[in-house]
Amino acid sequence: MHNMKFRSIYLVITILIASILLVSAGCSKTTSTTTATTTSSAVQTTSTTTSATTTAFTVKTASKTGIGDFLVDSKGMTLYYFTKDVIGKSTPTGAVLAAWPLFNPSNFVVPSSLQAFDFAVITRDDGQKVATYKGWPLYYYAKDLASGDTLGEAVGGVWFVIKVPFYTVMLQNKAVINNYLVDSKGMTLYWTSLDTAGKSNVTGTILANWPVFASANTIIPSSLNSADFGSITRTDGSTQRTYKGWPLYYYINDKTSGDTIGQGVNGVWFAANPTSSGPAAPATTTTITATTTATTTASTTTAPTTTTTVAGTPITINLAAQNMAFDKNSITVTTGAAVTLIFNNKDTIPHNFALYTNSSATPPAIFVGQTVTGPTTVTYTFTAPSTPGTYFFRCDVHPTSMTGSFIVTAPSTSGY
Numbered sequence: 405m406h407n408m409k410f411r412s413i414y415l416v417i418t419i420l421i422a423s424i425l426l427v428s429a430g431c432s433k434t435t436s437t438t439t440a441t442t443t444s445s446a447v448q449t450t451s452t453t454t455s456a457t458t459t460a461f462t463v464k465t466a467s468k469t470g471i472g473d474f475l476v477d478s479k480g481m482t483l484y485y486f487t488k489d490v491i492g493k494s495t496p497t498g499a500v501l502a503a504w505p506l507f508n509p510s511n512f513v514v515p516s517s518l519q520a521f522d523f524a525v526i527t528r529d530d531g532q533k534v535a536t537y538k539g540w541p542l543y544y545y546a547k548d549l550a551s552g553d554t555l556g557e558a559v560g561g562v563w564f565v566i567k568v569p570f571y572t573v574m575l576q577n578k579a580v581i582n583n584y585l586v587d588s589k590g591m592t593l594y595w596t597s598l599d600t601a602g603k604s605n606v607t608g609t610i611l612a613n614w615p616v617f618a619s620a621n622t623i624i625p626s627s628l629n630s631a632d633f634g635s636i637t638r639t640d641g642s643t644q645r646t647y648k649g650w651p652l653y654y655y656i657n658d659k660t661s662g663d664t665i666g667q668g669v670n671g672v673w674f675a676a677n678p679t680s681s682g683p684a685a686p687a688t689t690t691t692i693t694a695t696t697t698a699t700t701t702a703s704t705t706t707a708p709t710t711t712t713t714v715a716g717t718p719i720t721i722n723l724a725a726q727n728m729a730f731d732k733n734s735i736t737v738t739t740g741a742a743v744t745l746i747f748n749n750k751d752t753i754p755h756n757f758a759l760y761t762n763s764s765a766t767p768p769a770i771f772v773g774q775t776v777t778g779p780t781t782v783t784y785t786f787t788a789p790s791t792p793g794t795y796f797f798r799c800d801v802h803p804t805s806m807t808g809s810f811i812v813t814a815p816s817t818s819g820y
Contacts, residue, residue, distance in 0.1 A: 460478050460513065461478055461513050461514060461515050462477065462478055462509045462511060462512045462513045462514065462523075463475055463476070463477060463478070463483070463509075463512065463514055463518065463523070463537075464476060464477075464478070464480075464514070464515050464517075464518070465515075465517055465518070465568050466480060466482070466551075466552055468552065468554060470626070471554060471557065471565060471567070471626060472567060473567065473568045473569075474554070474565040474566055474567050474568060475537060475542070475565070475566040475568060476551070476552075477507065477509070477544075478509075479551060480551030480552055481544055481548060481551060481553070482544070482545065482548055482552070482553060482554050482556065482557075482565055483507055483537075483542045483543065483544065483565070483566050484504065484542070484543045484544070484545060484556050484557075484563050484564060484565055484566065485537075485540045485541065485542065485543070485563075485564055485565075485566055485574075486504070486541065486543065486562060486563060487561075487562040487563075487564070487574075487575045487576050487577040487583060488562060488576070488577045488578075489540065489541050490576070490590055490660070490661040490662035491536075491538075491539035491540060491589060491590045491660075491661035491662075492526055492536070492539050492661070493526075493541070493662075494506070494526065494528045494534045494541035496543070497530070502546070503545070503546050503547075504543040504544065504545060504546070504556070504563070505543065505544045505546065506528075506532060506533070506534040506535075506541075506542075506543060506544075507534065507535045507542040507543060507544060508525065508532070508533045508534055508535055509535060512535075517568070518568070522537055522538050523535060523536065523537055524536050524539075526541065537566055537570075538570060538588065538589075539589070539590070539661070540566070540590075542566065543563075545559070545563070557626060558625070558626050558627045561575075561577075561583060561627055562575075562577050562583070564625040564626065564627075567623055569621075569623060570588055570623065571588055571623050571624060571625065572587065572588055572619040572620075572621050572622060572623045572624070573585055573586070573587065573588075573593070573619070573622065573623070573624050573628070573633070574586050574587070574588060574590070574624075574625060575625055575627070575628070575678070576590060576592075576661075576662065578662075578664060581664060581667060581675050581677065582677065582679070583677065583678055583679070584664070584675035584676060584677050584678075585647060585652070585675070585676040585677075585678070586661070587617065587619065587654075589661060590660075590661025590662060591654055591658060591661065591663075592654070592655065592658055592663060592664050592666065592667075592675050593617050593647070593652045593653070593654065593675070593676050594614065594652065594653045594654070594655055594666050594667075594673050594674060594675055594676060595647065595650040595651065595652060595653070595673075595674060595676045595682065595683040596614070596650075596651075596653070596672050596673045596674070596683050597672045597682075597683040597684070597754040597775045597777070597801055598610075598672050598801075599650060599651050599683070601648070601649035601650055601682065602636060602646070602649050603636070603651075604616075604636065604638055604644060604651040606651070606653070607639075612656075613655070613656050613657075614653040614654065614655055614656070614666075614673070615653060615654045615656065616638070616642065616644040616645075616651065616652070616653055616654075617644065617645050617652040617653060617654060618642065618643050618644055618645060619645055627678070628678060632647055632648050633645065633646065633647055634646045634649070636651060647676050648681060648682060649682075650676070650682055650683060652676060653673075655669070655673070668772060668774065670758075670772065670800050671756040671758050671772045671773060671774065671775050671800035671801070672754075672756075672775055672800055672801055674774075674775075682777065683754070683775065684754070684774060684775055684776055684777060717738060717741055717742070717815075718741070718742040718744065719737055719738075719741045719742070719743055719744070720743075720744045720745075720746065721735055721737075721743060721744070721745045721746070722745075722746050722748070723735070723745055723746070723747050723748070723757060724747075724748040724749075724750055725747070725748070725749045725750060725751055725755040725778070725799065725806065726750040726751060727751065728751065728753075728802060728805050728806065729805065729806060730799070730806055730807075730808055732808060733807075733808045733809065734808055734809040734810075734811060735797065735808065735809070735810050735811065736811040736812075736813060737788045737810075737811075737812060737813075738788070738812070738813055738814070738815050739788060739789065739790050739791065739792055739812055739813070739814060739815065740787060740788055740789075740790045741787070741788040742785070742787060742788075743784075743785065743786050743787065743788050744783060744784070744785050745757060745773075745783070745784045745785070745786075746781060746782075746783050747773065747776075747781065747782050747783070747784060748778075748780075748781045749776050749777070749778030749779065749780055749781070749782070750778055750779050751778045751779070752777070752778055752779065753777065753778070753801075754775045754776065754777045754778075754801050755775065755776065755778065755799045755801055755802065755806065756772070756773045756774060756775040756776065756799055756800055756801060757771075757773040757784060757797060757799065758771065758772045758773060758797065758798055758799070758800045759771040759772075759786070759795060759796070759797045759810055760795065760796045760797070760798070761789075761795055761796070762795070762796055763796045763807070765796065765798065765803065770786070770789060770795065771784070771786040772800065775800070775801060788812055789812050791812070792812050792813055792814050793811075793812055794809050794810070794811050794812075795809070795810040795811070795812060796808075796809065796810060797809075797810045
């Protein structure tokens with residue numbers, strides 16, 4: 405009886421010990437699992453935090469209402485491009501450079517929204533280094549003092565932020581032409597008075613020399629109006645972009661950024677200029693060349709014979725275009741005369757004055773004046789040929805219906 409009682413007590417104690425061990429083991433397992441999970445989570449968070457803290461991007465993007473996304477440096481300071489630069493060449497000097505310091509980091513670390521291969525460093529003519537984006541030199545603006553400042557945007561109409569995605573149409577600037585349209589690679593975009601607004605009349609061999617501009621998107625500097633850009637469908641079914649309704653083209657003889665070889669070709673092709681409503685040379689260049697002029701009125705058919713004239717004498721001629729015709733069919737000057745020709749286009753269609761050696765208008769022309777749409781008046785200045793003879797003038801836009809003879813005579817000494 406005593407043994408049975410002892411065995412019962414022993415059994416109970418054994419069961420209690422086993423239960424305690426099981427509970428202890430369960431608690432130990434739970435604690436271990438919780439500890440492992442917590443540790444893993446802490447490592448991941450630390451890793452992420454460390455990555456964000458230590459990755460200092462050389463360039464990144466910022467965003468602002470009215471501008472969109474644009475390039476900034478690691479501190480959020482805005483980067484700009486200069487319309488007087490060309491791809492691969494930085495031109496600011498002196499006071500301009502002081503106001504627009506160069507961006508020149510030691511290396512490039514970029515976020516996934518940008519491509520490192522779009523960035524490079526070039527050496528300026530003065531030996532300084534400057535970073536480029538897609539070939540365009542990058543600058544700060546001295547008046548931007550805080551992260552996100554964009555006080556340099558559109559300053560002087562020649563400084564602009566670098567938009568991301570990048571521009572499809574940009575502005576470049578040249579003396580005489582001023583601001584004009586280019587594509588993202590700095591290739592000039594042209595329009596022509598051969599077209600009409602909303603319609604391209606350029607075909608065949610002319611089109612081969614003037615390929616169409618057909619960018620799918622419109623990403624432009626803030627000084628341009630997106631409503632001015634559109635597209636047309638050509639007769640072959642292809643799409644061509646337009647500016648202010650006028651079709652846009654390249655010129656095959658333009659080879660690099662900044663080339664404007666197509667400007668003024670045949671008096672009908674011009675770099676697309678934001679200050680113009682359609683194809684014409686900029687209003688600021690009505691005088692084609694700088695020469696001394698006089699107010700002497702020339703005869704419409706013969707050179708003056710009552711006064712002494714010598715080679716190089718300045719002379720002013722008035723010529724009008726109306727109803728698809730010139731008001732003079734001949735003009736007479738002396739050899740080497742400094743000619744000022746005041747051209748009054750009274751029609752509402754484009755005309756110009758161009759001077760050639762003969763009626764076949766074989767290049768090169770002696771002089772080609774800008775094409776203007778009337779009613780308006782433009783002043784041309786040029787030097788008459790030094791060899792006496794009968795030359796040929798015409799309107800390049802209407803070369804068969806608007807023509808005349810340009811007679812150059814030897815100097816007269818009558819009146820002595």
